[in-house]
Amino acid sequence: xxxxxxxxxxxxxxxxxxxxxxxxxxxxxxxxxxxxxxxxxxxxxxxxxxxxxxxxxxxxxxxxxxxxxxxxxxxxxxxxxxxxxxxxxxxxxxxxxxxxxxxxxxxxxxxxxxxxxxxxxxxxxxxxxxxxxxxxxxxxxxxxxxxxxxxxxxxxxxxxxxxxxxxxxxxxxxxxxxxxxxxxxxxxxxxxxxxxxxxxxxxxxxxxxxxxxxxxxxxxxxxxxxxxxxxxxxxxxxxxxxxxxxxxxxxxxxxxxxxxxxxxxxxxxxxxxxxxxxxxxxxxxxxxxxxxxxxxxxxxxxxxxxxxxxxxxxxxxxxxxxxxxxxxxxxxxxxxxxxxxxxxxxxxxxxxxxxxxxxxxxxxxxxxxxxxxxxxxxxxxxxxxxxxxxxxxxxxxxxxxxxxxxxxxxxxxxxxxxxxxxxxxxxxxxxxxxxxxxxxxxxxxxxxxxxxxxxxxxxxxxxxxxxxxxxxxxxxxxxxxxxxxxxxxxxxxxxxxxxxxxxxxxxxxxxxxxxxxxxxxxxxxxxxxxxxx
Numbered sequence: 001x002x003x004x005x006x007x008x009x010x011x012x013x014x015x016x017x018x019x020x021x022x023x024x025x026x027x028x029x030x031x032x033x034x035x036x037x038x039x040x041x042x043x044x045x046x047x048x049x050x051x052x053x054x055x056x057x058x059x060x061x062x063x064x065x066x067x068x069x070x071x072x073x074x075x076x077x078x079x080x081x082x083x084x085x086x087x088x089x090x091x092x093x094x095x096x097x098x099x100x101x102x103x104x105x106x107x108x109x110x111x112x113x114x115x116x117x118x119x120x121x122x123x124x125x126x127x128x129x130x131x132x133x134x135x136x137x138x139x140x141x142x143x144x145x146x147x148x149x150x151x152x153x154x155x156x157x158x159x160x161x162x163x164x165x166x167x168x169x170x171x172x173x174x175x176x177x178x179x180x181x182x183x184x185x186x187x188x189x190x191x192x193x194x195x196x197x198x199x200x201x202x203x204x205x206x207x208x209x210x211x212x213x214x215x216x217x218x219x220x221x222x223x224x225x226x227x228x229x230x231x232x233x234x235x236x237x238x239x240x241x242x243x244x245x246x247x248x249x250x251x252x253x254x255x256x257x258x259x260x261x262x263x264x265x266x267x268x269x270x271x272x273x274x275x276x277x278x279x280x281x282x283x284x285x286x287x288x289x290x291x292x293x294x295x296x297x298x299x300x301x302x303x304x305x306x307x308x309x310x311x312x313x314x315x316x317x318x319x320x321x322x323x324x325x326x327x328x329x330x331x332x333x334x335x336x337x338x339x340x341x342x343x344x345x346x347x348x349x350x351x352x353x354x355x356x357x358x359x360x361x362x363x364x365x366x367x368x369x370x371x372x373x374x375x376x377x378x379x380x381x382x383x384x385x386x387x388x389x390x391x392x393x394x395x396x397x398x399x400x401x402x403x404x405x406x407x408x409x410x411x412x413x414x415x416x417x418x419x420x421x422x423x424x425x426x427x428x429x430x431x432x433x434x435x436x437x438x439x440x441x442x443x444x445x446x447x448x449x450x451x452x453x454x455x456x457x458x459x460x461x462x463x464x465x466x467x468x469x470x471x472x473x474x475x476x477x478x479x480x481x482x483x484x485x486x487x488x489x490x491x492x493x494x495x496x497x498x499x500x501x502x503x504x505x506x507x508x509x510x511x512x513x514x515x516x517x518x519x520x521x522x523x524x525x526x527x528x529x530x531x532x533x
Contacts, residue, residue, distance in 0.1 A: 074098035341387035410442035441500030
């Protein structure tokens with residue numbers, strides 16, 4: 001009996017052992033199949049990226065210095081390539097081979113390099129990114145340049161690029177990520193602190209003295225750029241190691257300024273010359289939340305009849321557009337990469353019978369830059385100055401420079417006797433009217449130093465800038481979108497400073513301009529945005 005039991009036990013043990021072996025073999029096969037599937041998927045994505053590149057590459061794939069003075073031919077290095085993905089995108093990234101390098105260096109890193117002469121402080125890394133939208137199947141290609149700041153450079157033990165990809169970034173990453181088209185044109189960029197977006201970089205190589213119209217919502221920051229020319233194609237990887245031995249020489253280096261805006265605005269995953277925004281691992285908008293997500297409600301109030309100045313501005317836009325469609329044409333320019341401006345003249349003719357005839361005419365459009373319109377001078381008969389705010393990162397509403405411009409015309413009312421205000425047309429369809437409602441106050445405000453425009457602050461006076469930011473923060477904490485918070489903060493500054501200016505807006509060209517008010521009582525810590533019905 002005992003022997004039979006032992007035989008059965010041994011048989012059972014063998015069966016269990018065989019069963020366990022089968023499970024191990026099946027699991028190993030499954031793992032191998034999954035591994036092969038992953039390899040196949042990655043190879044497929046890389047082949048797709050190669051085919052897309054050959055069909056869509058620009059005539060001259062190149063790197064450009066920020067001022068366009070130097071061009072460096074480049075191409076993908078398909079021997080150093082990897083694939084990442086999330087729920088929205090499949091992404092292939094390659095190193096580049098180029099006949100030289102264009103380095104963007106953080107100013108603190110540059111100072112440390114000058115002090116130590118250690119090349120580890122002089123690091124910058126560019127890849128080509130091929131991004132495919134999983135829903136639409138659309139692929140775009142662009143350059144991504146990672147510019148570490150000093151803190152992240154040292155925290156990463158001088159290996160700042162190992163944990164930074166298009167979709168994912170180390171939670172401690174700090175510095176800039178710049179995006180360029182493959183022909184070298186600048187698209188956009190973001191500044192990071194502790195893995196989070198804290199500012200949008202709307203333009204490079206900006207002359208601070210010429211940052212007009214919208215410069216007040218941004219600040220200028222200095223970086224250092226270096227151009228290196230090589231005899232043959234140069235290739236580097238994320239470890240910063242050159243894998244082709246070529247002769248290179250440093251051509252020159254120089255400081256340049258970039259415009260940094262402290263609110264990203266609408267999330268945009270665009271392509272072409274639009275916006276490239278990393279979609280995970282620290283991406284997003286600064287100051288918390290997404291600006292389009294709002295729980296704050298602007299109160300509607302009965303303001304009575306529309307003011308004559310506002311009614312006249314609205315009817316003038318309608319009348320000019322009916323005659324030649326010029327206002328509609330200007331509205332279409334808001335989708336351009338630069339801003340456009342013009343002016344509307346008012347002419348008064350006395351007829352033989354003693355009556356007068358008033359006519360309005362629009363002047364030719366003046367192209368500007370991505371952050372404003374330079375040299376937009378108006379003639380003696382100007383009634384309105386009008387310009388676009390395009391789709392580039394930054395604020396939708398009037399800037400402090402826009403306010404300054406209106407105060408200038410009001411201050412010189414003896415010459416510009418017909419002047420009534422400024423009209424701003426934005427890329428999302430919103431339109432603003434900044435009107436002069438009290439000439440005496442506006443003339444006095446023009447001399448107010450706290451309303452002058454600074455190159456690094458929102459206003460020339462730090463107290464005014466702080467007051468503005470405090471209102472924005474208060475409204476954002478109540479759940480208002482950043483655009484609404486910005487508009488009503490600007491409106492409150494206009495009121496507090498007795499500028500004699502009134503701000504109105506409409507959501508589209510088909511609507512009516514509505515006047516904004518921003519109330520604040522001593523018993524309530526919160527600001528209350530209101531708009532006329």
